[in-house]
Amino acid sequence: MNYTKITDFNGTPVVEFSAGGYTAMAAYELGSNIIRLHDDKNGIEFFRFKKDNPAEVIKQSAEVWGLPSLYLPNRFADGILKTSDAVYQLPVNEKAPYNNHIHGFLQKRAHTLVEHYADDNCAVVKTKYRYDENDEFFKYFPVRFLAEFTFTLSDCGLEHKIRLTNLSDKMMPVSFATHTTINSPFVDGGKEENIRLTVPVLKRCLLNSRCLPDGEPVELSGTDLEYINGGRKPVLQNVDNEMYVTGCTKLNGQDFHGVIAEDTESGKKIAYEVSDEYKFWIIWNDKGFNGYFCPEPMTAMIDAPNLEMPADMTGYREIKPQETFEANQRFFTVL
Template sequence: MIELRKGHWFAAIDPDCGARVLSLRYKNEPVLREPENTDELSSEPLLYGMPFLFPPNRVADGHFTFDGKDYRLPINEPARNNHIHGLFAGASFMVLGSGPDRVITHMENKGEYFPFPCEVAMTDSLDKEGFCRKTQVTNTGAGDMPVEIGFHTAFAAPGEFMAPISRRRETDDSFIPTGDLLPLDGTEQEIAAGRGPRGVRVSGFYTAKEGSAGRMAQIGEFTYEVSEKFTDWVLFSRAGEGWVCVEPQTGPVNELSRYGCRRLRPGESLCLWQKISLLKKRKKGDNEEYSP
Protein backbone atom coordinates (compact mmCIF):
# COMPACT_ATOMS: atom_id res chain seq x y z
CA MET A 1 0.00 0.00 0.00
CA ILE A 2 1.33 3.43 -0.95
CA GLU A 3 0.34 6.29 1.38
CA LEU A 4 0.33 9.94 0.30
CA ARG A 5 -0.03 13.02 2.52
CA LYS A 6 -0.31 16.73 1.88
CA GLY A 7 -1.72 19.22 4.37
CA HIS A 8 -5.10 17.93 5.53
CA TRP A 9 -5.27 15.30 2.77
CA PHE A 10 -4.41 11.59 2.90
CA ALA A 11 -4.65 8.94 0.17
CA ALA A 12 -3.83 5.22 0.07
CA ILE A 13 -3.26 3.48 -3.28
CA ASP A 14 -2.99 -0.29 -3.63
CA PRO A 15 -0.79 -1.21 -6.64
CA ASP A 16 -1.73 -4.89 -6.28
CA CYS A 17 -5.45 -4.16 -6.60
CA GLY A 18 -5.68 -2.30 -9.90
CA ALA A 19 -3.82 0.75 -8.52
CA ARG A 20 -7.07 1.46 -6.68
CA VAL A 21 -7.44 4.57 -4.56
CA LEU A 22 -8.61 2.59 -1.55
CA SER A 23 -8.74 5.54 0.83
CA LEU A 24 -9.06 9.29 0.42
CA ARG A 25 -9.45 11.39 3.56
CA TYR A 26 -9.70 15.07 4.41
CA LYS A 27 -8.97 16.02 8.03
CA ASN A 28 -9.06 12.27 8.72
CA GLU A 29 -12.67 11.96 7.55
CA PRO A 30 -13.34 9.54 4.66
CA VAL A 31 -14.15 11.16 1.34
CA LEU A 32 -14.39 7.80 -0.44
CA ARG A 33 -16.16 4.78 1.01
CA GLU A 34 -13.70 2.53 2.88
CA PRO A 35 -14.04 -1.13 3.89
CA GLU A 36 -13.73 -1.91 7.57
CA ASN A 37 -11.81 -5.12 6.86
CA THR A 38 -10.59 -7.35 4.03
CA ASP A 39 -13.69 -9.56 4.21
CA GLU A 40 -15.91 -6.56 3.58
CA LEU A 41 -13.75 -5.52 0.64
CA SER A 42 -13.77 -9.05 -0.79
CA SER A 43 -17.55 -9.33 -0.61
CA GLU A 44 -18.18 -6.19 -2.72
CA PRO A 45 -14.81 -5.17 -4.15
CA LEU A 46 -16.14 -2.58 -6.59
CA LEU A 47 -18.13 -0.60 -4.03
CA TYR A 48 -15.12 0.87 -2.22
CA GLY A 49 -12.63 3.52 -3.23
CA MET A 50 -12.09 4.28 -6.91
CA PRO A 51 -11.81 1.06 -8.98
CA PHE A 52 -10.51 1.35 -12.56
CA LEU A 53 -12.92 -0.18 -15.10
CA PHE A 54 -11.84 -1.20 -18.60
CA PRO A 55 -14.34 -1.72 -20.13
CA PRO A 56 -16.82 -0.05 -17.76
CA ASN A 57 -20.06 -1.71 -16.71
CA ARG A 58 -21.58 -4.40 -18.96
CA VAL A 59 -20.71 -6.12 -22.24
CA ALA A 60 -23.79 -7.98 -23.51
CA ASP A 61 -23.20 -11.76 -23.59
CA GLY A 62 -19.50 -11.04 -22.97
CA HIS A 63 -19.14 -10.58 -26.73
CA PHE A 64 -18.16 -7.69 -28.97
CA THR A 65 -17.10 -7.23 -32.58
CA PHE A 66 -14.34 -4.84 -33.62
CA ASP A 67 -13.22 -4.29 -37.22
CA GLY A 68 -15.07 -7.42 -38.29
CA LYS A 69 -13.52 -9.75 -35.72
CA ASP A 70 -15.33 -11.31 -32.75
CA TYR A 71 -13.96 -11.13 -29.21
CA ARG A 72 -15.18 -12.67 -25.95
CA LEU A 73 -14.77 -11.63 -22.34
CA PRO A 74 -15.57 -13.96 -19.41
CA ILE A 75 -19.18 -14.06 -18.22
CA ASN A 76 -18.89 -12.77 -14.64
CA GLU A 77 -22.54 -11.72 -14.30
CA PRO A 78 -24.14 -15.10 -15.10
CA ALA A 79 -27.66 -14.10 -14.02
CA ARG A 80 -27.80 -11.70 -16.98
CA ASN A 81 -25.20 -13.44 -19.17
CA ASN A 82 -22.98 -10.36 -19.21
CA HIS A 83 -19.38 -9.49 -18.69
CA ILE A 84 -19.18 -6.65 -16.17
CA HIS A 85 -16.54 -4.06 -15.25
CA GLY A 86 -13.51 -5.60 -16.96
CA LEU A 87 -10.59 -7.34 -15.25
CA PHE A 88 -8.17 -4.47 -14.62
CA ALA A 89 -9.58 -3.70 -11.14
CA GLY A 90 -7.69 -6.76 -9.88
CA ALA A 91 -4.51 -6.33 -11.92
CA SER A 92 -1.09 -5.76 -10.36
CA PHE A 93 0.65 -2.48 -11.14
CA MET A 94 4.35 -1.70 -10.75
CA VAL A 95 5.40 1.38 -8.80
CA LEU A 96 7.64 3.44 -11.09
CA GLY A 97 8.21 6.25 -8.62
CA SER A 98 6.80 7.70 -5.44
CA GLY A 99 7.20 10.55 -2.99
CA PRO A 100 5.35 11.96 0.02
CA ASP A 101 2.47 13.29 -2.10
CA ARG A 102 2.79 11.52 -5.46
CA VAL A 103 3.00 8.01 -6.94
CA ILE A 104 3.29 6.70 -10.50
CA THR A 105 2.12 3.15 -11.26
CA HIS A 106 2.19 1.16 -14.49
CA MET A 107 1.05 -2.16 -15.89
CA GLU A 108 1.39 -3.93 -19.23
CA ASN A 109 -1.49 -5.97 -20.62
CA LYS A 110 -0.42 -8.60 -23.14
CA GLY A 111 -3.94 -9.92 -23.60
CA GLU A 112 -4.69 -11.48 -20.23
CA TYR A 113 -6.96 -8.60 -19.10
CA PHE A 114 -8.25 -7.36 -22.47
CA PRO A 115 -7.73 -8.95 -25.90
CA PHE A 116 -5.59 -6.08 -27.22
CA PRO A 117 -2.06 -5.31 -25.98
CA CYS A 118 -1.81 -2.03 -24.13
CA GLU A 119 -0.11 -0.23 -21.26
CA VAL A 120 -1.82 1.66 -18.45
CA ALA A 121 -0.07 4.35 -16.40
CA MET A 122 -1.56 6.13 -13.38
CA THR A 123 -0.22 9.23 -11.65
CA ASP A 124 -1.85 10.00 -8.30
CA SER A 125 -1.03 13.19 -6.42
CA LEU A 126 -2.16 15.40 -3.56
CA ASP A 127 -1.85 19.14 -3.19
CA LYS A 128 -3.43 21.61 -0.76
CA GLU A 129 -6.61 21.64 -2.85
CA GLY A 130 -7.14 17.88 -3.01
CA PHE A 131 -6.51 14.74 -5.04
CA CYS A 132 -5.74 14.30 -8.73
CA ARG A 133 -5.47 11.14 -10.82
CA LYS A 134 -4.07 11.14 -14.34
CA THR A 135 -4.58 8.02 -16.44
CA GLN A 136 -2.92 7.11 -19.71
CA VAL A 137 -3.86 4.05 -21.79
CA THR A 138 -1.52 3.36 -24.73
CA ASN A 139 -2.07 0.94 -27.59
CA THR A 140 1.09 -1.19 -27.85
CA GLY A 141 -0.27 -3.49 -30.55
CA ALA A 142 0.17 -3.54 -34.31
CA GLY A 143 -3.49 -2.70 -35.07
CA ASP A 144 -6.24 -0.44 -33.81
CA MET A 145 -7.92 -1.22 -30.48
CA PRO A 146 -11.23 -0.16 -28.89
CA VAL A 147 -11.07 1.64 -25.57
CA GLU A 148 -13.74 2.68 -23.07
CA ILE A 149 -12.79 3.64 -19.52
CA GLY A 150 -14.70 4.26 -16.30
CA PHE A 151 -14.08 4.71 -12.59
CA HIS A 152 -16.49 3.19 -10.06
CA THR A 153 -15.99 6.06 -7.60
CA ALA A 154 -17.75 5.35 -4.28
CA PHE A 155 -18.22 8.39 -2.04
CA ALA A 156 -18.74 7.95 1.68
CA ALA A 157 -21.85 9.23 3.48
CA PRO A 158 -22.49 12.41 1.49
CA GLY A 159 -25.10 14.97 2.37
CA GLU A 160 -26.93 16.33 -0.64
CA PHE A 161 -25.20 15.61 -3.91
CA MET A 162 -25.30 16.69 -7.54
CA ALA A 163 -24.40 14.74 -10.65
CA PRO A 164 -24.39 16.64 -13.98
CA ILE A 165 -26.76 14.28 -15.78
CA SER A 166 -28.95 15.20 -18.75
CA ARG A 167 -30.85 12.17 -20.10
CA ARG A 168 -31.27 8.60 -18.91
CA ARG A 169 -30.19 5.79 -21.22
CA GLU A 170 -33.01 3.27 -21.50
CA THR A 171 -31.95 -0.32 -20.73
CA ASP A 172 -33.36 -3.77 -21.37
CA ASP A 173 -33.90 -6.52 -18.78
CA SER A 174 -30.16 -7.30 -18.81
CA PHE A 175 -29.23 -3.66 -18.06
CA ILE A 176 -27.92 -3.12 -21.58
CA PRO A 177 -28.76 0.25 -23.20
CA THR A 178 -31.33 0.06 -25.99
CA GLY A 179 -30.05 3.22 -27.68
CA ASP A 180 -33.05 5.33 -26.65
CA LEU A 181 -32.76 8.37 -24.37
CA LEU A 182 -35.41 9.15 -21.76
CA PRO A 183 -36.16 12.27 -19.68
CA LEU A 184 -35.04 12.25 -16.06
CA ASP A 185 -37.59 11.22 -13.45
CA GLY A 186 -38.32 13.32 -10.37
CA THR A 187 -35.51 11.91 -8.22
CA GLU A 188 -33.02 12.22 -11.06
CA GLN A 189 -34.05 15.84 -11.65
CA GLU A 190 -33.38 16.55 -7.98
CA ILE A 191 -29.92 14.98 -8.33
CA ALA A 192 -29.17 17.05 -11.45
CA ALA A 193 -30.24 20.20 -9.58
CA GLY A 194 -27.95 19.48 -6.62
CA ARG A 195 -30.62 18.26 -4.24
CA GLY A 196 -29.95 14.53 -4.32
CA PRO A 197 -30.80 13.46 -0.74
CA ARG A 198 -28.55 11.33 1.39
CA GLY A 199 -29.61 7.69 1.42
CA VAL A 200 -31.63 7.87 -1.80
CA ARG A 201 -31.71 4.77 -3.99
CA VAL A 202 -30.52 5.43 -7.53
CA SER A 203 -29.30 3.20 -10.35
CA GLY A 204 -28.94 4.30 -13.94
CA PHE A 205 -26.87 5.27 -16.97
CA TYR A 206 -26.89 8.91 -18.09
CA THR A 207 -25.55 11.30 -20.66
CA ALA A 208 -23.62 14.24 -19.23
CA LYS A 209 -24.81 17.81 -19.49
CA GLU A 210 -23.22 19.71 -22.36
CA GLY A 211 -19.88 21.50 -22.00
CA SER A 212 -17.95 22.06 -18.79
CA ALA A 213 -21.16 21.81 -16.73
CA GLY A 214 -21.25 18.10 -17.53
CA ARG A 215 -17.82 17.42 -16.06
CA MET A 216 -18.23 18.41 -12.41
CA ALA A 217 -20.26 16.62 -9.75
CA GLN A 218 -20.68 17.78 -6.17
CA ILE A 219 -20.85 15.29 -3.32
CA GLY A 220 -21.41 16.95 0.02
CA GLU A 221 -18.64 19.51 0.51
CA PHE A 222 -16.46 18.06 -2.26
CA THR A 223 -16.36 18.50 -6.01
CA TYR A 224 -15.51 15.73 -8.46
CA GLU A 225 -14.24 17.13 -11.76
CA VAL A 226 -13.24 15.06 -14.78
CA SER A 227 -11.64 15.74 -18.15
CA GLU A 228 -13.66 16.36 -21.29
CA LYS A 229 -13.31 12.85 -22.74
CA PHE A 230 -15.72 11.59 -20.05
CA THR A 231 -19.14 11.84 -21.69
CA ASP A 232 -21.39 9.68 -19.49
CA TRP A 233 -22.17 9.16 -15.82
CA VAL A 234 -23.40 6.06 -14.03
CA LEU A 235 -25.05 6.43 -10.61
CA PHE A 236 -25.59 3.69 -8.07
CA SER A 237 -26.61 3.61 -4.42
CA ARG A 238 -28.79 1.58 -2.09
CA ALA A 239 -31.64 3.05 -0.10
CA GLY A 240 -30.67 4.12 3.40
CA GLU A 241 -26.97 3.23 3.23
CA GLY A 242 -25.61 6.77 2.81
CA TRP A 243 -22.87 6.16 0.23
CA VAL A 244 -23.20 6.83 -3.50
CA CYS A 245 -21.21 5.75 -6.56
CA VAL A 246 -20.71 8.60 -9.03
CA GLU A 247 -19.01 6.99 -12.01
CA PRO A 248 -17.58 8.88 -15.01
CA GLN A 249 -17.28 6.93 -18.27
CA THR A 250 -15.73 7.79 -21.64
CA GLY A 251 -18.76 6.40 -23.48
CA PRO A 252 -22.04 4.53 -23.04
CA VAL A 253 -22.32 1.07 -21.52
CA ASN A 254 -21.82 -1.81 -24.02
CA GLU A 255 -20.07 0.52 -26.45
CA LEU A 256 -17.29 -1.79 -27.66
CA SER A 257 -19.36 -3.22 -30.51
CA ARG A 258 -20.88 0.05 -31.62
CA TYR A 259 -19.80 2.08 -34.62
CA GLY A 260 -18.91 5.13 -32.54
CA CYS A 261 -16.64 3.29 -30.11
CA ARG A 262 -13.46 5.20 -29.27
CA ARG A 263 -10.39 3.63 -30.88
CA LEU A 264 -6.65 3.99 -30.48
CA ARG A 265 -4.24 3.55 -33.35
CA PRO A 266 -0.91 1.78 -32.73
CA GLY A 267 1.17 3.90 -30.36
CA GLU A 268 -1.72 6.27 -29.63
CA SER A 269 -2.77 7.08 -26.06
CA LEU A 270 -5.97 8.08 -24.31
CA CYS A 271 -5.23 10.56 -21.50
CA LEU A 272 -7.72 11.41 -18.76
CA TRP A 273 -7.81 13.20 -15.43
CA GLN A 274 -10.02 13.40 -12.35
CA LYS A 275 -9.89 15.79 -9.41
CA ILE A 276 -11.54 15.61 -6.00
CA SER A 277 -11.38 18.92 -4.13
CA LEU A 278 -13.07 20.94 -1.45
CA LEU A 279 -16.00 22.88 -2.88
CA LYS A 280 -14.65 26.19 -4.17
CA LYS A 281 -14.80 28.60 -7.06
CA ARG A 282 -13.10 27.38 -10.22
CA LYS A 283 -9.73 28.78 -11.11
CA LYS A 284 -8.58 29.62 -14.59
CA GLY A 285 -7.01 26.58 -16.23
CA ASP A 286 -8.83 23.95 -14.15
CA ASN A 287 -10.56 22.59 -17.24
CA GLU A 288 -7.48 22.14 -19.39
CA GLU A 289 -7.03 18.65 -20.80
CA TYR A 290 -4.16 16.68 -19.32
CA SER A 291 -1.17 16.08 -21.55
CA PRO A 292 1.50 13.57 -20.48
Protein backbone atom coordinates in the same frame (compact mmCIF):
# COMPACT_ATOMS: atom_id res chain seq x y z
CA MET B 1 5.05 18.41 5.78
CA ASN B 2 4.23 16.65 2.52
CA TYR B 3 5.34 13.02 2.36
CA THR B 4 5.02 9.62 0.72
CA LYS B 5 5.88 6.30 2.36
CA ILE B 6 5.34 2.61 1.73
CA THR B 7 3.46 0.86 4.50
CA ASP B 8 1.17 -2.13 5.06
CA PHE B 9 -2.60 -1.92 5.13
CA ASN B 10 -4.09 -5.08 6.61
CA GLY B 11 -2.12 -7.39 4.36
CA THR B 12 -1.32 -5.36 1.26
CA PRO B 13 1.46 -2.83 0.57
CA VAL B 14 0.26 0.72 0.02
CA VAL B 15 1.81 4.10 -0.57
CA GLU B 16 0.52 6.53 2.02
CA PHE B 17 0.87 10.07 0.75
CA SER B 18 -0.07 13.43 2.17
CA ALA B 19 -0.17 17.02 0.95
CA GLY B 20 -2.44 20.05 0.97
CA GLY B 21 -4.23 18.88 4.08
CA TYR B 22 -5.26 15.59 2.47
CA THR B 23 -3.99 12.06 3.15
CA ALA B 24 -4.48 9.12 0.79
CA MET B 25 -3.47 5.50 0.34
CA ALA B 26 -2.69 3.94 -3.05
CA ALA B 27 -2.99 0.14 -3.02
CA TYR B 28 -0.98 -0.60 -6.14
CA GLU B 29 -1.31 -4.38 -5.82
CA LEU B 30 -5.11 -3.98 -5.64
CA GLY B 31 -5.55 -2.50 -9.10
CA SER B 32 -4.00 0.89 -8.23
CA ASN B 33 -7.03 1.53 -6.04
CA ILE B 34 -7.02 4.68 -3.92
CA ILE B 35 -8.49 2.91 -0.93
CA ARG B 36 -8.60 6.05 1.19
CA LEU B 37 -8.79 9.80 0.67
CA HIS B 38 -9.24 11.91 3.79
CA ASP B 39 -9.44 15.67 4.27
CA ASP B 40 -7.57 15.97 7.54
CA LYS B 41 -8.46 19.62 8.16
CA ASN B 42 -12.19 19.38 7.49
CA GLY B 43 -12.99 15.83 8.61
CA ILE B 44 -14.14 14.35 5.30
CA GLU B 45 -13.81 10.66 4.36
CA PHE B 46 -14.22 10.76 0.58
CA PHE B 47 -14.34 7.05 -0.26
CA ARG B 48 -15.85 3.97 1.35
CA PHE B 49 -13.18 2.91 3.82
CA LYS B 50 -12.83 0.88 7.01
CA LYS B 51 -9.59 0.90 9.01
CA ASP B 52 -9.86 -2.79 9.92
CA ASN B 53 -10.92 -3.98 6.46
CA PRO B 54 -8.74 -6.95 5.38
CA ALA B 55 -6.99 -6.47 2.06
CA GLU B 56 -8.47 -9.76 0.90
CA VAL B 57 -11.98 -8.32 1.26
CA ILE B 58 -11.07 -5.39 -0.99
CA LYS B 59 -9.44 -7.76 -3.47
CA GLN B 60 -12.51 -10.00 -3.68
CA SER B 61 -14.93 -7.08 -4.14
CA ALA B 62 -12.71 -4.47 -5.75
CA GLU B 63 -15.58 -2.46 -7.26
CA VAL B 64 -17.12 -1.41 -3.94
CA TRP B 65 -14.18 0.04 -2.00
CA GLY B 66 -12.17 3.20 -2.59
CA LEU B 67 -11.59 4.45 -6.13
CA PRO B 68 -11.35 1.40 -8.44
CA SER B 69 -10.46 1.95 -12.10
CA LEU B 70 -12.23 -0.20 -14.68
CA TYR B 71 -11.19 -1.35 -18.14
CA LEU B 72 -13.31 -2.54 -19.86
CA PRO B 73 -16.10 -1.10 -17.70
CA ASN B 74 -19.68 -2.07 -17.24
CA ARG B 75 -21.59 -4.54 -19.41
CA PHE B 76 -21.16 -6.23 -22.77
CA ALA B 77 -24.18 -8.20 -23.97
CA ASP B 78 -23.48 -11.95 -24.05
CA GLY B 79 -19.78 -11.14 -23.58
CA ILE B 80 -19.43 -9.94 -27.18
CA LEU B 81 -17.13 -7.02 -27.94
CA LYS B 82 -17.10 -5.79 -31.53
CA THR B 83 -14.30 -3.54 -32.72
CA SER B 84 -13.57 -2.21 -36.20
CA ASP B 85 -11.12 -5.04 -36.93
CA ALA B 86 -12.18 -7.94 -34.66
CA VAL B 87 -14.90 -9.57 -32.58
CA TYR B 88 -13.94 -10.78 -29.11
CA GLN B 89 -15.84 -13.25 -26.93
CA LEU B 90 -15.40 -12.21 -23.32
CA PRO B 91 -16.42 -14.53 -20.47
CA VAL B 92 -20.01 -14.11 -19.33
CA ASN B 93 -19.45 -13.37 -15.64
CA GLU B 94 -22.85 -11.86 -14.87
CA LYS B 95 -25.29 -14.73 -14.67
CA ALA B 96 -28.92 -14.98 -15.79
CA PRO B 97 -31.08 -13.08 -16.36
CA TYR B 98 -28.33 -10.62 -17.36
CA ASN B 99 -25.90 -12.87 -19.25
CA ASN B 100 -23.32 -10.14 -19.73
CA HIS B 101 -19.62 -9.66 -19.26
CA ILE B 102 -19.13 -7.03 -16.56
CA HIS B 103 -16.26 -4.74 -15.50
CA GLY B 104 -13.24 -6.31 -17.20
CA PHE B 105 -10.06 -7.09 -15.27
CA LEU B 106 -7.87 -4.05 -14.60
CA GLN B 107 -9.17 -3.46 -11.06
CA LYS B 108 -8.39 -7.09 -10.16
CA ARG B 109 -4.70 -7.11 -11.08
CA ALA B 110 -1.55 -6.47 -9.07
CA HIS B 111 -0.04 -3.32 -10.57
CA THR B 112 3.56 -2.13 -10.38
CA LEU B 113 4.69 0.82 -8.30
CA VAL B 114 6.78 3.04 -10.58
CA GLU B 115 7.75 5.84 -8.19
CA HIS B 116 6.54 7.99 -5.31
CA TYR B 117 7.86 11.32 -4.05
CA ALA B 118 6.87 14.56 -2.36
CA ASP B 119 8.07 18.14 -2.58
CA ASP B 120 6.94 21.46 -1.14
CA ASN B 121 3.90 21.57 -3.43
CA CYS B 122 2.55 18.04 -3.74
CA ALA B 123 2.87 14.30 -3.19
CA VAL B 124 2.88 11.99 -6.20
CA VAL B 125 2.38 8.24 -6.74
CA LYS B 126 2.83 6.58 -10.14
CA THR B 127 1.81 3.03 -11.00
CA LYS B 128 1.40 0.95 -14.13
CA TYR B 129 0.06 -2.33 -15.48
CA ARG B 130 1.32 -3.98 -18.66
CA TYR B 131 -1.33 -6.21 -20.20
CA ASP B 132 -0.05 -9.02 -22.42
CA GLU B 133 0.13 -12.81 -22.79
CA ASN B 134 0.96 -13.18 -19.11
CA ASP B 135 -2.56 -12.11 -18.13
CA GLU B 136 -5.12 -14.93 -17.96
CA PHE B 137 -7.66 -12.68 -19.69
CA PHE B 138 -5.47 -12.42 -22.80
CA LYS B 139 -7.02 -15.56 -24.32
CA TYR B 140 -10.29 -13.64 -24.55
CA PHE B 141 -8.90 -10.22 -25.43
CA PRO B 142 -5.48 -10.42 -27.16
CA VAL B 143 -4.77 -6.69 -27.36
CA ARG B 144 -1.57 -5.66 -25.55
CA PHE B 145 -1.58 -2.31 -23.81
CA LEU B 146 0.01 -0.31 -21.02
CA ALA B 147 -2.08 1.40 -18.33
CA GLU B 148 -0.30 4.18 -16.43
CA PHE B 149 -1.71 5.97 -13.39
CA THR B 150 -0.54 9.20 -11.78
CA PHE B 151 -2.05 10.27 -8.47
CA THR B 152 -1.20 13.74 -7.17
CA LEU B 153 -2.17 15.28 -3.83
CA SER B 154 -1.91 19.02 -3.28
CA ASP B 155 -3.92 22.04 -2.18
CA CYS B 156 -6.06 21.25 -5.24
CA GLY B 157 -7.09 17.87 -3.82
CA LEU B 158 -6.47 14.48 -5.42
CA GLU B 159 -5.81 14.28 -9.15
CA HIS B 160 -6.24 10.91 -10.92
CA LYS B 161 -4.68 10.64 -14.38
CA ILE B 162 -4.90 7.57 -16.61
CA ARG B 163 -2.92 6.85 -19.78
CA LEU B 164 -3.75 3.87 -21.98
CA THR B 165 -1.23 3.06 -24.72
CA ASN B 166 -1.97 0.49 -27.42
CA LEU B 167 1.01 -1.89 -27.67
CA SER B 168 -0.64 -4.29 -30.10
CA ASP B 169 -1.03 -4.44 -33.88
CA LYS B 170 -4.82 -4.21 -33.54
CA MET B 171 -7.25 -1.42 -32.83
CA MET B 172 -7.77 -0.99 -29.10
CA PRO B 173 -11.30 -0.30 -27.86
CA VAL B 174 -11.45 2.53 -25.35
CA SER B 175 -14.05 2.69 -22.64
CA PHE B 176 -12.86 3.63 -19.19
CA ALA B 177 -14.57 4.32 -15.87
CA THR B 178 -14.05 4.55 -12.15
CA HIS B 179 -16.52 2.75 -9.90
CA THR B 180 -16.19 5.61 -7.41
CA THR B 181 -17.48 4.79 -3.91
CA ILE B 182 -18.39 7.90 -1.92
CA ASN B 183 -18.63 7.29 1.81
CA SER B 184 -22.04 7.89 3.40
CA PRO B 185 -21.97 9.97 5.48
CA PHE B 186 -18.71 11.52 4.26
CA VAL B 187 -18.51 14.26 6.91
CA ASP B 188 -17.28 13.18 10.33
CA GLY B 189 -20.35 13.08 12.57
CA GLY B 190 -22.69 13.68 9.63
CA LYS B 191 -26.02 12.02 8.89
CA GLU B 192 -26.92 10.15 5.72
CA GLU B 193 -30.29 11.87 5.43
CA ASN B 194 -28.49 15.20 4.94
CA ILE B 195 -26.62 14.18 1.78
CA ARG B 196 -27.66 15.67 -1.55
CA LEU B 197 -26.12 15.06 -4.98
CA THR B 198 -25.85 17.41 -7.95
CA VAL B 199 -25.23 15.83 -11.37
CA PRO B 200 -25.33 17.92 -14.58
CA VAL B 201 -27.58 15.51 -16.46
CA LEU B 202 -28.70 16.29 -20.03
CA LYS B 203 -30.49 13.13 -21.14
CA ARG B 204 -31.38 9.78 -19.57
CA CYS B 205 -30.07 6.53 -21.04
CA LEU B 206 -32.83 4.01 -20.39
CA LEU B 207 -31.79 0.45 -19.59
CA ASN B 208 -33.65 -2.79 -20.24
CA SER B 209 -34.07 -5.78 -17.92
CA ARG B 210 -30.49 -6.88 -18.67
CA CYS B 211 -29.13 -3.44 -17.67
CA LEU B 212 -28.27 -2.67 -21.31
CA PRO B 213 -29.18 0.51 -23.22
CA ASP B 214 -32.73 0.49 -24.54
CA GLY B 215 -32.54 2.85 -27.50
CA GLU B 216 -31.17 6.36 -27.80
CA PRO B 217 -31.03 8.74 -24.79
CA VAL B 218 -34.35 10.39 -23.91
CA GLU B 219 -35.45 13.68 -22.38
CA LEU B 220 -35.32 14.07 -18.62
CA SER B 221 -38.38 13.61 -16.40
CA GLY B 222 -39.39 12.98 -12.80
CA THR B 223 -36.54 12.37 -10.35
CA ASP B 224 -33.96 13.00 -13.11
CA LEU B 225 -34.56 16.71 -12.55
CA GLU B 226 -33.58 16.45 -8.88
CA TYR B 227 -29.98 15.90 -9.95
CA ILE B 228 -29.92 19.24 -11.75
CA ASN B 229 -31.10 21.31 -8.80
CA GLY B 230 -29.01 19.43 -6.24
CA GLY B 231 -31.97 17.87 -4.49
CA ARG B 232 -31.32 14.18 -5.15
CA LYS B 233 -30.81 11.91 -2.14
CA PRO B 234 -28.18 9.35 -3.23
CA VAL B 235 -28.71 7.02 -0.23
CA LEU B 236 -31.53 5.64 1.97
CA GLN B 237 -33.39 4.66 -1.19
CA ASN B 238 -32.51 2.36 -4.07
CA VAL B 239 -30.73 4.10 -6.95
CA ASP B 240 -30.17 1.38 -9.51
CA ASN B 241 -27.88 2.11 -12.47
CA GLU B 242 -29.28 5.48 -13.50
CA MET B 243 -27.22 6.42 -16.59
CA TYR B 244 -27.08 9.92 -18.03
CA VAL B 245 -25.43 11.97 -20.73
CA THR B 246 -23.51 14.64 -18.83
CA GLY B 247 -22.98 18.37 -19.21
CA CYS B 248 -21.73 21.11 -16.88
CA THR B 249 -23.05 22.57 -13.65
CA LYS B 250 -21.86 25.63 -11.71
CA LEU B 251 -19.43 25.68 -8.81
CA ASN B 252 -18.60 29.03 -7.23
CA GLY B 253 -19.96 30.75 -10.33
CA GLN B 254 -17.76 28.81 -12.76
CA ASP B 255 -18.62 26.02 -15.19
CA PHE B 256 -17.91 22.69 -13.56
CA HIS B 257 -17.77 19.35 -15.38
CA GLY B 258 -18.44 16.96 -12.54
CA VAL B 259 -20.72 16.12 -9.64
CA ILE B 260 -21.09 17.69 -6.21
CA ALA B 261 -22.11 15.89 -3.02
CA GLU B 262 -23.21 18.14 -0.15
CA ASP B 263 -23.79 17.61 3.54
CA THR B 264 -26.61 20.10 3.96
CA GLU B 265 -26.18 20.41 7.75
CA SER B 266 -22.53 21.50 7.68
CA GLY B 267 -22.47 22.91 4.15
CA LYS B 268 -19.33 20.87 3.39
CA LYS B 269 -19.12 19.53 -0.14
CA ILE B 270 -17.17 16.96 -2.11
CA ALA B 271 -16.43 18.25 -5.61
CA TYR B 272 -15.66 15.54 -8.16
CA GLU B 273 -14.38 17.01 -11.42
CA VAL B 274 -13.73 15.01 -14.59
CA SER B 275 -12.16 15.81 -17.95
CA ASP B 276 -14.23 16.05 -21.13
CA GLU B 277 -13.43 12.45 -22.08
CA TYR B 278 -15.96 11.38 -19.44
CA LYS B 279 -19.27 11.84 -21.23
CA PHE B 280 -21.62 9.82 -19.00
CA TRP B 281 -22.49 9.30 -15.34
CA ILE B 282 -24.02 6.21 -13.81
CA ILE B 283 -25.46 6.56 -10.31
CA TRP B 284 -25.73 3.39 -8.22
CA ASN B 285 -25.91 2.79 -4.47
CA ASP B 286 -26.07 -0.96 -3.75
CA LYS B 287 -29.73 -0.73 -2.62
CA GLY B 288 -29.03 2.45 -0.66
CA PHE B 289 -28.42 1.22 2.87
CA ASN B 290 -24.80 0.05 2.84
CA GLY B 291 -22.99 3.26 3.72
CA TYR B 292 -21.89 4.41 0.28
CA PHE B 293 -23.05 5.53 -3.15
CA CYS B 294 -21.35 5.48 -6.54
CA PRO B 295 -21.32 8.36 -9.01
CA GLU B 296 -19.45 6.58 -11.80
CA PRO B 297 -18.01 8.63 -14.68
CA MET B 298 -17.70 6.70 -17.94
CA THR B 299 -16.09 7.65 -21.22
CA ALA B 300 -18.63 5.53 -23.13
CA MET B 301 -22.09 4.08 -22.68
CA ILE B 302 -22.77 0.56 -21.46
CA ASP B 303 -22.20 -1.92 -24.32
CA ALA B 304 -21.05 1.01 -26.47
CA PRO B 305 -19.11 -0.83 -29.22
CA ASN B 306 -22.07 -3.12 -29.90
CA LEU B 307 -24.77 -0.46 -30.12
CA GLU B 308 -26.41 0.64 -33.36
CA MET B 309 -25.71 4.28 -32.58
CA PRO B 310 -23.07 6.73 -33.81
CA ALA B 311 -19.85 6.96 -31.81
CA ASP B 312 -20.44 10.62 -30.99
CA MET B 313 -23.57 9.48 -29.16
CA THR B 314 -22.13 6.42 -27.40
CA GLY B 315 -18.71 7.88 -26.58
CA TYR B 316 -17.01 4.77 -27.96
CA ARG B 317 -13.60 5.20 -29.56
CA GLU B 318 -10.59 3.16 -30.62
CA ILE B 319 -6.90 3.96 -30.65
CA LYS B 320 -4.41 2.78 -33.23
CA PRO B 321 -1.21 0.86 -32.43
CA GLN B 322 1.17 3.05 -30.36
CA GLU B 323 -1.52 5.69 -29.79
CA THR B 324 -2.37 6.87 -26.28
CA PHE B 325 -5.64 7.82 -24.59
CA GLU B 326 -5.65 10.07 -21.53
CA ALA B 327 -8.34 11.16 -19.07
CA ASN B 328 -8.28 13.02 -15.74
CA GLN B 329 -10.30 13.33 -12.55
CA ARG B 330 -10.02 15.48 -9.43
CA PHE B 331 -11.54 15.33 -5.93
CA PHE B 332 -11.50 18.25 -3.52
CA THR B 333 -13.39 19.81 -0.62
CA VAL B 334 -15.58 22.89 -0.91
CA LEU B 335 -16.66 24.72 2.26
